[in-house]
Amino acid sequence: MAATSTAAPPGADLGARTRRRTTHTLTAWLFLAPFAVVFTVSFLGPIIASVWNSLFTVQRSATGLEPARRVFAGVDNYAEVLGSEVFWQGIGRVLLFGVFQIPLMIVGALVLALMIDSLSARFVALSRIVYFLPFAIPGVIAAIVWAYLYSPSLSPLSTALEAVGLDRGLFLEQNVLLLSMANITTWTFTGYNMLIFLSALKTVPSDLYEAARIDGASAWSIVWHIKVPLVRNALLLTVLLSIIGTIQLFSEPFVLRKVANVSADYTPMMMAYNAACGNNDFGAAGAISVVLAVIAGLLAFGYSRVQARFSR
């Protein structure tokens, strides 16, 4: 490189540099190519297929003699989904779930992180491992184990319920069911969120705390005025991820169907699954997926706007 630039006339230097840039673009894209392929197959293709499918409907002939035909339906599928009571009931359940489960889990995770980070804590290493452990366990298996723990025939919890005079099957009753599902989600993800908070807390230089303490700040004011503001970004991240996770609520209700009275369309995600794999109604399933993605996007966007306003 050095040899050519000294030997060549001044104008050629630019040419050599452009050439180097072009080869770099080619090399970079060669490194990116494998990801581009799997990403196209797993993200872009499905998104296009989903939007495309949502515009068609399958028409079966009234006599059942002729083969079913796929006909263009325009926005009919969307109108049907948006006009469906079942869909909005599902959305309502998911929102209700999120409204109490997300604050409960996030505040719990933050409190645990602050306790582990405090000077009083003794069982730091043990607690960190134990809290994070549920995150490593497959969500379905967690749901299966909790489903047994909610079932009156086997569970030590039922024995405890009976001892205090409540019904053995309380956890699986209709008006408690959503709480029981929220408990499974909380059990699985609290430790994960706690670790995110903990790593944000660890970025604080410890002499900042020293200085505050020497200035006579109480442990509480250190928590409120130094630590909590420091985890603000982590808070935004964890709440956003939780909102996105809640919209797709699926395995907890799907597993609890086997032991409790849960309809096949209990959440919007279950409705989409049922439409696609149960009824082979790709049009409806496509429309539900698109509507859910839009709702998830709007909620996430709305939340980050509100958060930005409050933090300034």
Add this chain to the structure above:
Amino acid sequence: MSRSPAHPRSVAPSTLSRVTVNAGLLLACAYFLFPIWWLVVASTKSRGDLYTTPSLWFSDDIAALDNLRRVMEYDGGNYLRWIGNSLLYSGTAAVIGVLVSMAAGYALAKFDFAGKSLVMVTILGGLLLPSALLTIPLYFFFDSVGLVNNPLAVIIPSCASPFGVFLGLIFAETVPDEVIEAARIDGAGEFRIFFTIVLRMLAPGMVTIALFLFVGTWNNFLLPLVMLRDKELLPVTLGLQTWQGYKAVDLTDLVLIGSLVAVLPVIVLFLTLQRFWQSGLTAGAVKG
């Protein structure tokens, strides 16, 4: 010096705070361990004891080995096949996915190229896109290309991880430019630089990405549920879920021991590779 005797109270935590904090920590430990403890105890019991003996302690008759033998033999030995499937899908996704992610992350970290900002935006979008929402559309797409009920339908999407690329990018940024330049001056080709220098320097980062991909695939439920039909192709999570739902026979004891065995690989990975988990989460949280 900092523990100046003028302010002893503000430095040393009070007894009250010490008791409250540690009681809180232990109480939380009990909550998180409770289902796991119950699963371990229940898996060691015979079917009869399961319903008749106190559920939080072992019964006199430890039937763990017998349960283990029965779970392996039941239904023509499907359980072992399911474990094998899970290992195959997760292992393949981890190995291929880590190379794919590292290569893409390296390109983004160390090259200026046309289309880079578009790629970055796409990856950030992919990070926030709800993955389960994508699964049903994925089913349409694979159905139209004839991949439904094929293990590839589970493996390919599991290799495509925007989070993996994101971690790859963060890790690749730590490779000094001088090292790459020096290798170029020595005449090493771009691919040799990547495979022999970059990947070697980033081995710990590769373990982190592979770990997230492996566990993510092992724990995924909706994707195999939607894609796979044949009993012989199911991963262990899905297989156990079908057993849990059997109405004709009560398979509770088999589901319990099967669940315990199915979580063991992830728990082992979790306990032995803790610092890699930590580095992945920290990188994600700080940048995110």
